[in-house]
Amino acid sequence: GILVDPPVDTSAWLREHDIPPRSVDSVLLTHVHGDHDGGTLQKALFADRIRIYSTPTIYNSFLRKASAITGLKIERFHRIIEFVPVPIRTPFRIHGGRFVFDYTLHSIPTIRFAVETGGRSLVYSADTLNEPEAIKKLRDEGILSAERAADLLDFPWHHDLVIHEAGVPPIHTPVSALAKLPDEVKARLMVVHTTASALPVDSGLRLAPPGLEGTVRLSATPTIHHEAIRWLRALQTVEHFRSLPLSKAIDLLQNGELQRYKAGERVIRRGDAGTHFFVILSGRCAVLHGEVDRKEFGLYETFGESSLLLDQPRTADVFAASDIELLALDKEAFLQFLAGTGVERRMVRLFESRRSGTWELLDSHPVFARMNAAQRSLLQSLLMPRVYSAGDVLATAGDPAAVALMISEGELIERAADGSEFRHGADQMVAALEAVAEGRPQPTTIEAATRVTGFEIELVGLRSFLQRYPGVYLQLLELLRR
DSSP: OOSSSSTTTHHHHHTTTTOOOGOOEEEEEEOOOHHHHHHHHHHHHHHSSSSEOOOHHHHHHHHHHHHHOOOHHHHHHHEEEEEEOOOOOEEEEEEEEEEEEEEEOOSOOOOOEEEEEETEEEEEEOOOOOOHHHHHHHHHTTTTTTHHHHHHOOOOOSSEEEEEEOTTTTOOOHHHHHSOOOHHHHHTEEESSOOGSSTTTSSOHHHHHHHHOOOOOOOOOOTTTTTHHHHHHHHHSSSTEEEOOOHHHHHHHHHHHEEEOTTOOEETTTTTTTTTTEEESSSSSEEEEESSOEEOOTTEESSSSHHHHHHHHHOOEEEESSSSSEEEEEHHHHHHHHHTTTTTHHHHHHHHHHTTHHHHHHEEEEEEGGSSSSHHHHHHEEEEEEEEEETOEEEEEEOOOOOEEEESSSSEEOOOSSSSSEEOOOOOOOEEEHHHOOOTTOOOOOESSEEEEEEOHHHHHHHHHHHHHHHHHHHHHHHHTT
């Protein structure tokens, strides 16, 4: 679950290649140049809360750049990013791997890293001038200290996989320097940050191929706790469960079971009695409520809870859309797992919201339709169905709290203080988002022009949602200002 220096459009690339974006919860940032940090900003804005590993200098530079690009205050990013400062030349654990970071020689502050886990290791150079003669010259001219030069010259070429950049000096490593390496090193070396045409024929250098077809696997030995870690990560990631106490994690490990299905196999039959609750650990499931009403669920998404909580037959057919692994709790274990947590009420509310047509309503909205399933489920759990008659005043300017509404059918009139009017129809959201986000009074008056059916959005939850997903917030602001 670690992205290293993700470039722009990384999130879209993951989706297009069927790699669940939720499988990545951490970013390792070596420096702040657009080809290395663009995807970091996207991940911070549009995904779940992420963890960034870097030095304070590099991270603060990233925050200043992100703030300048988005117009969001730096404080907003502290709510959606957990920053973990990494030490230099001191072993540091990330996801069970033993990392060692060091500085490189580049135009701005930059770090490289080596990592070992399960008996295998790799080193990533990041952007750097790694040419011995150039480093020695800078040392002899007094530009680099003897200690700094010695550290740069002592590059750890011994790892099982060496991922090294190449480019135009003096801020990148010339290909000629890599071509001089011993054959045993070049056999473990993959070159990045350049093109195949830049590698001399018969140099023994290989370009790291892009795309999934270029995947390199180092067969590390998994820890004895590997499966338990997968289950606990699922528990941490599912929105309903992330704040549960440690005792519930123990219940999960004691009572859960792993189930596997091949693509096309049925997991649940509509009309059957509910027996299990499921969390997807890998792969995708197709949920069918009819011949054409199909939805797909992916990593860490849940299904099967409604029939257990409501003691009703299954309401949909569920098939494996790919080979899948599921974490399953039987009915007794599931109800015991939720007992005393309040989660069951939120799950029932989400089920009722989905049954009321909120999935289709969100699908018709230009911003909400692009949200991931976790974001959508969280928003759906905040929606409360409402029906208004023509002439009903839903909110008055100056009310202590701003309101937010989603319209299914009908038309609302919004009147501003200057007398201007705006009309909102089906599939639109009506909200003074900045007032909602900051907890300020309602700035306009909203009245039903016709009979209106729709959903009111619970304000405290919406405020938390907008703070947690500022990318969605920015898109909504742009849409509402048009």
